[in-house]
Amino acid sequence: MSDPRDPKTSVPQRLRSVSDYVRGDVRSLAAYSTGEQQPGFVKLNTNECAYPPSPHVREALAKIADESLRLYPDPTSRHLREIAAATYGVRPEQIIAGNGSDDCLTIVYRTFLGHGDSVGCPWPSYGLYDTLAGIQGAKVLHVDYRRSARRWDLPDQLAHTGARLTLVANPNNPSSTLTPVSQLRRIADDLDGVLVVDEAYVDFALGTDPAASMLPHLDAHPNVIVLRSFSKSYSLAGARLGLLFAAEPLVAEMNKVKDSYNVNVITQALGGAALQDRAHHAQVIARTLAERARLESELTALGWSWPDAVGNFLLCQVGRRALEIYHALRDARILVRYWDTPELNQAVRVTVGTPDQNTALLDALRKLM
């Protein structure tokens, strides 16, 4: 049987475009866009920690032996999970380690969402929730936050979208706002589905509110999954590590879909060392919160405002000049985050940096405003 020919190129139509073989869901996907990386810039655009990791992390790195590099890592990150279980008061069987909490999210999506299923989340929130849904061929149901100058309140309708999987970032990104755990527990009870509470930034919130995490309530809610990241308060964004916590039967199912060796041997060791240095962790949080308070008082003096923030970043409402401010800061070699979307295009998100970085930002803004 002969192939029909493309009249313009005389190439057999069968070979016209390799992209024709790509799944439709992927072709129509808008790729997730990460924050810009520019060496030598003051980087306040991706909510990394301003301070270095624990010195114990560096010691652990120095001890990585040739032998452990030669062999595959423990596929279950057993030792790291034991340390995490002791730190967080859960059982190791309730934990999966991931290559960043993004990997934990991928594991969750693969486990719960098939083609045509739906996933719900309040909006605006972390953009990757949408991208991962697109990859699974799942539909996203956004429920808008109830927004006022100082608050972003979670709408109770979130429990009634009919979605199989519902995600809440708490604290939320990009708003840095916190939903009370009592409301999340109510939503978990009302849902006919699974609730993921993404606590990437919760350690900063716990610095002032010891009841900010859903983790202590895991046993009371068999349909809840909690995620933690080492990219923020543990200063290990480059090493890629996240933890997923859930009831054991859910963990057993999710373990089936994770990549076998998803956390490398170096990261497993660094994560354990970081978790065990509680004093360093507390100090990083205290320093970040102190710098956030300074930034807040100086930005207030400049006339800026933001919803009440509990994370290591502020979603500054700056009005129509947002894009201009973003570009002017970039020209001054300072990166902040800007989104050209109707919900966020009057704001810039600013990560709390070191004292020097924050001073550089404030000096640049004083010249600009």
Ligand SMILES: Cc1ncc(COP(=O)(O)O)c(C=O)c1O
């Ligand atoms: C809400 C939220 N969840 C998850 C992540 C991803 O974290 P990780 O670096 O652990 O993959 C981020 C990163 O910015 C985030 O803002």
